[in-house]
Amino acid sequence: MGEVLFLAHRAPFPPDRGDRIRAYHVVRHLAARHRVHLVAFVDEAGEADHPDLTAMAASHTLVTRTKSRPRAAVEALASGRSVSVAAFADAAIARAVARVLAERPIDAVYVYSSAMAQYLPHGPRPRTVMDFCDVDSVKFGEYARAAGPAGRWLYAREERLLGAFDRGVAAGADASLFVSAAEAQLFRSIGGTGNIQVVENGIDTAFFDPVVAVEEVPAAEPLIVFTGQMDYAPNVAAVSWFANDVLPLIRARQPTASFAIVGRAPVAEVRALGERPGVTVTGEVADVRGWLKAASVAVAPLRIARGIQNKVLEAMAMARPVVATPGAAEGIDHAGTLCVADSEQAFAQAVSGLLSDPVRAVTLGRAARARVQARYGWSARLAGLDALLGLEDAGEWVRTG
Template identity: 60%
Template sequence: MGDILFLAHRVPFPPDRGDKIRSFHMLRHLAARGRVHLAAFADDARDMDRPELAALTASRAIVRRSKPQIVAGLQALASGRPLSLTAFDHAAMRRVVAEMLAREDIDTIFVFSSQMAQYLPAEPGARVIMDFVDMDSAKFAAYAEEAKGAMRWLYAREAGLLQGFEQAVAARADASLFVSDAEAALFRGATGAERVEAIENGIDTALFDPAAAFAPVEAGEALIVFTGQMDYRPNIEAVSWFVEAILPRVRVAHPEARFAIVGRNPGEAVKALARHDGVTVTGEVADVRGWLAAAAVVVAPLKLARGIQNKVLEAMAMARPVVASSAAAEGIDHDGTIAVGATAADLEEAVNTLLSDREHAARLGREARARVIARYGWDARLAPLDALLGLAATQVAAA
């Protein structure tokens, strides 16, 4: 096979947040099968030079993304395009992609996230694999249902325009990938698209292992932990809901209970939650495993969630008892190894039960880790990519 051009809306390293975890493992899988050329945006100065990617790529071009949101918004309104695209529209990236396609023997273009599909040439002349991950237009449609006034109109506009773009891209792609069967079915139903596949997220169970080496966190015996990127709206809504509607009732039964919100870039709304009794907002941490290992319970009370939640897989792999909302658990084949609730009362009851019965909590955690090991290893989850690349099993074995 020829070379692969990998387009990513964020540099796929380090694998320390949901999208970068998936893109990193996709990149690593592809790099084991052919020469990969990476073109990606960096929204963090540290991502402009990631030497760790040298072993995975034949060449790399990183473009710093610094367009202000207000500028992207004005461009979207003026052009009639989705904000999701204008925010990632950059002349330097267009040059980079054109140069790589002209210089290298590319026979597969792997597009990670819909924002990067705008860089596909009109006539690709190569196999196109489009990893949408989630159906972003459905996310904005859900936002529109909850919003009012101008924001309702803006979200509805974004949902409609983005779905039209997603549908057009899928029609051009040789395969369109989604993170779960449910997400793939949603996309097929909404767009009528064909050649749609589900490739689930996995988990590195050697890294996320309670027996691995990592710095411990001393945080008491009744610690409840949430992990995630804390400038992401669904995460902000999740921790706000937990602090305001669930934690006070948990602390009636367990006054010693504390809630740690662990993740980078907490905004003012998240930081303000630390004013509540028993709440800690850590900001970015060097290694989330110490906080997970210290947790008596890990919670994922997301009201809006798409696909498979890495935060849940990581907690399961660390043998922690997990309490998840129905939305957060929907894409995960957990086989009853996590507690799931639809309402604040459901989640409160599940947390209280686990805090009261530590033996049951430990057993649930052990079962969750066993389930993840059996079901979510990255090699098994990404194996279907080989057929999409046109590789026979004998070629993979020889790679």
């Protein structure tokens, strides 16, 4: 039995969005074998009440994050740090980390999201694994190219400073993790060094299973579905592009086709799309599986995408045919079980082709589920974590209460 300090920019409960899902399964894997001490931010105080928290963590400190992005930007500009790092700088978290390291015989530290690496001790420290997931700094470079003059300067600054910070963290970590070989290679291409490893995302195929009974949703056929956090800029851009430029081409061929944007916190730009013919904006739903089960086709039209897209794996696990942009498909070893298209015309043609050929759509969806079952089970994806943390010989410890 080892003792692990787990630092996270967002507590992994409930596992209902991309960053939480990976963190949740990592914590669950580690907690089945070791004592996990969680120090993390929460977006809302109520998130601290999730039952899995006390069931899985030997101890926990959760701090509600109240710092606004404008305040973080001011602090970043004043201190010469990246906004991403300044946004997660908090004295309460620093005290909690220091307390755990002082009071517990910590064998290893797992850092989830590079902004949390600012809390690592500067002197001798336990074995440290840094889970970058993907190369966030490059994403800001992509934002810069699409922004106006002021935004371009800020995003370019963030790309430069966050990239330098991440490279420094990786150089000092015992291992740095990325969700795909493509992300790992991208990090190397911007000068990242150290022990760079790939630990892919997985999918809970027992939960995301089309035969499991879920509440039906009121949706007409044929239905095209996108799922995601709808205040996240790449998701907003994706559904805007699809609704404005792709859906009209599809509806020219299939006039009854509808598009559902499923996800919490839709911003005004997304809500406005719900006024368009054939477009539904659901807001937060209790269970996305009902919408995926009802979907004729699931789409991932992301123009900016990093790492492995959980939304794609979930749709594949639900045996839905998926059409994705190259960026959204990159990193997923799909073996041809999803359709990849880039331009408006190609994307519309791929979706329309599946809508007009239900037999092919069903066949592709079944192949997609079989692929994720064979390739993306969480237990297989996380099997090497204990060795990376230096805990392979620590034995197993199963919490009983």
